[in-house]
Amino acid sequence: PQPRLPWPEVGGLVVCTALAVVVFAEAWAAPTTSPNGGGVGDGALLLWFLRWTPYALGHGLNPLHGTYLNVPEGVNLMWNTSLPLPAALMGPVTATLGLPLAMTTLYTLALALSAWFASIAFRRYLRSYRAALLGGLVYGFSPAMIAQSSSHLQLTLGAVLPPLMLLLVDDILVRQRRNPLVSGAALGALAAAQLLIGEELLAFTGIAAAAMLVALLVMFPRRVRAKAGHAMLGLVTALVVVAVLAGWPLAFQFLGPQRIAGDIQESSRNGNDLYGFVVPTRVMAVAPAAALEVSGRFVGRVGELNGYLGAPLVVLVVFTAVRWWRSGVVRVAFVTGLVLLLLSMGERLHVGGRILDVALPWSAVRSLPLIESAIPTRLMLTADLFFALLLAI
Numbered sequence: 001p002q003p004r005l006p007w008p009e010v011g012g013l014v015v016c017t018a019l020a021v022v023v024f025a026e027a028w029a030a031p032t033t034s035p036n037g038g039g040v041g042d043g044a045l046l047l048w049f050l051r052w053t054p055y056a057l058g059h060g061l062n063p064l065h066g067t068y069l070n071v072p073e074g075v076n077l078m079w080n081t082s083l084p085l086p087a088a089l090m091g092p093v094t095a096t097l098g099l100p101l102a103m104t105t106l107y108t109l110a111l112a113l114s115a116w117f118a119s120i121a122f123r124r125y126l127r128s129y130r131a132a133l134l135g136g137l138v139y140g141f142s143p144a145m146i147a148q149s150s151s152h153l154q155l156t157l158g159a160v161l162p163p164l165m166l167l168l169v170d171d172i173l174v175r176q177r178r179n180p181l182v183s184g185a186a187l188g189a190l191a192a193a194q195l196l197i198g199e200e201l202l203a204f205t206g207i208a209a210a211a212m213l214v215a216l217l218v219m220f221p222r223r224v225r226a227k228a229g230h231a232m233l234g235l236v237t238a239l240v241v242v243a244v245l246a247g248w249p250l251a252f253q254f255l256g257p258q259r260i261a262g263d264i265q266e267s268s269r270n271g272n273d274l275y276g277f278v279v280p281t282r283v284m285a286v287a288p289a290a291a292l293e294v295s296g297r298f299v300g301r302v303g304e305l306n307g308y309l310g311a312p313l314v315v316l317v318v319f320t321a322v323r324w325w326r327s328g329v330v331r332v333a334f335v336t337g338l339v340l341l342l343l344s345m346g347e348r349l350h351v352g353g354r355i356l357d358v359a360l361p362w363s364a365v366r367s368l369p370l371i372e373s374a375i376p377t378r379l380m381l382t383a384d385l386f387f388a389l390l391l392a393i
Contacts, residue, residue, distance in 0.1 A: 008129040013116050015133065016140060020112040023141070023149070027104040035100035036107045042081075042151040047099050049082045050106075054091030063088070064252045078199075078253035079260045081154040085196035107149055110156035114163070115140025118385060121163035122392045124170070125329050135392025138313070139163070142384040144306035147283045151303060158198030159381050161190050162205050166385065169209050172234035173216060174328075176227060180234035187234070188241025195246045200374050204340075204382045207365075211339040215332045262372070270375045271346020271362070272307030273298045273353065278314060281305040297353030306380040307344065313391060320390045330393060337386030344379035 021028060027036040037043035048069075056063040063084055066075040077084070086106055087094075094102040119129070119136030126132045139145075140159070148155040168187040171178050194202040217224060253259070273279075273295075280287035281295040283305050298305065309317075321334040342361050349358035362376045 008133075009116075009120065009123075012119050012129065012133045012136070013112070016112040016115040016119075016137070017108070019115075019137070019141065020108045020110075023111060023146070024104055024108050027100075027107075031101045031104055032098050033100055035103040036149070037103070037151045039100070039103075043103075046081065046083065046151070046153050047103060049077070049080070050087045050090065050094055050102055051099055052077075053082070053084050053087035054094060057088065057091070062252075064249060065257065070258075073258060076253065076256055076258035076260070078249055078256070079258070081152070081198065083154055083157070083197060084249070085193060086153075086157055103153070106153055106157055110153065110160060111140050111145060111149065113140075114145065114156070114159045117160060118163040118388060121167050122389055124167065125389070126392055131392045135388040136163075138391055139385050139388035142381075142388075143281075143283055143308040144378070144380045144384055147303055147305050148378070148381070154198035155201055155378060155381060158194055158201035161194050161197070162201070162208070162382060162385055165190050165194075165205055165209075169212060172238075173213065173227070173231050176230045180230050181237050184234035184237025185241050188238035189245060191238065191242050192245035195242075196249065199370075200378065201381065203371060203374055204379050207343070207379070208336055208340060208382045208386075211336045212332055215335045219328065219331055260373075264373045270300060270304060270377055271348065271350050271355075271360070272341075272344045272377050272380065273350040274345070275352055276305065276307035276350075277309050277341075278311045279308070280310075281308060284308065294352065299350055299353055299355060300377065304375060304377045306377045309384075309387065313387065317387050317390045320393055324393065327393075330390065333386045333389050333393075337383050337390070340379050340383035340386070344376050344383060346376045 024036050027034055035043065035047065037046075039047055052066060052068070053063045055061075061067065064077050064082070066077050066080075066082070069075045090102045090106065093105065115136040117136075118139040119133045122132035122135045123129055145156055145159060165187060168183050168190065171183040172180060172187065191202060191205075194205065275294060276298055279295050280291045281298070282292060287295070295305070317334070317337070321330060324330045339361075343365060345360050345362065347360060347363040347366065349356045349360055366372050366374070366376075
């Protein structure tokens with residue numbers, strides 16, 4: 001057959017980009033002087049990071065050691081949200097057109113590409129690209145993404161890669177139609193890139209992959225032996241590629257100066273409220289006063305109100321899981337999304353702004369190395385990928 005031009009996918013990219021521009025219309029009204037987020041708080045630090053990496057590379061300095069902060073000891077930027085890969089790639093734009101435009105461009109690309117790549121990933125499991133695009137938009141423009149778009153570029157930009165990593169994990173563990181060395185190398189390259197964008201989201205993507213693997217082992221135990229060799233070769237290849245591409249940044253993080261130890265977050269407060277999955281917050285464009293009265297009592301910062309799914313989406317996800325439970329894709333997606341949702345609720349159960357003395361699964365996970373400083377509410381950035389897939393299905 002003649003090769004088909006991917007016109008629906010091209011149209012999807014146009015739609016995703018146009019919607020992202022609309023979301024950041026205020027910043028695009030003055031692109032050279034008004035960065036998205038206003039350049040205050042965390043946004044100010046991210047602006048500094050975007051300028052530091054190209055400056056350090058251009059002056060022969062170590063881009064991972066911020067010697068112009070905390071003088072004279074400096075700062076280990078691998079323990080910070082320093083965005084070394086995006087900052088390096090955007091260096092020419094930053095130098096010629098300025099930091100505000102570079103910042104707003106990256107935020108816009110984060111939402112647009114997250115949605116578009118998700119639609120490409122979902123297309124593997126669907127006949128209709130329009131259904132896949134709908135799911136992609138739900139992922140890329142989720143309330144969690146909008147909430148984090150106020151000042152956490154490392155999270156929204158990091159959300160671009162999980163849909164592609166999902167495809168590669170599927171290739172390695174399930175489909176196994178491609179050379180495992182090729183799939184493993186591609187997965188390792190994406191993981192290394194994710195590390196240099198947002199390490200926290202890489203950890204969450206790893207948790208999602210682990211949940212998928214356990215679900216596959218439990219649901220399809222008879223197929224494990226036949227697929228184990230291919231899967232192991234692919235995963236080992238991915239680890240080798242990560243070690244090669246990200247070995248120096250990781251070595252600097254754990255062996256270099258100004259290393260961080262212990263929990264740096266108020267972990268007991270950083271959990272999604274049980275009501276937060278269906279009660280709108282002020283992050284939403286439409287939020288009745290009665291809903292805001294309830295969500296205003298939720299514990300945590302406004303920028304961490306990541307849990308909202310909405311009653312219609314919850315109903316559709318449950319309906320899809322029940323109606324098509326015999327589908328392996330539906331089962332794995334539902335179980336993985338549910339695991340991530342439960343973990344996003346943190347160590348203790350939050351109900352209507354009260355923290356109850358009820359232990360949740362995150363209390364067992366958070367003791368793992370590095371995970372102790374993660375903010376569990378942000379796991380919804382990854383969970384939304386699986387719920388969006390179920391919606392598309």
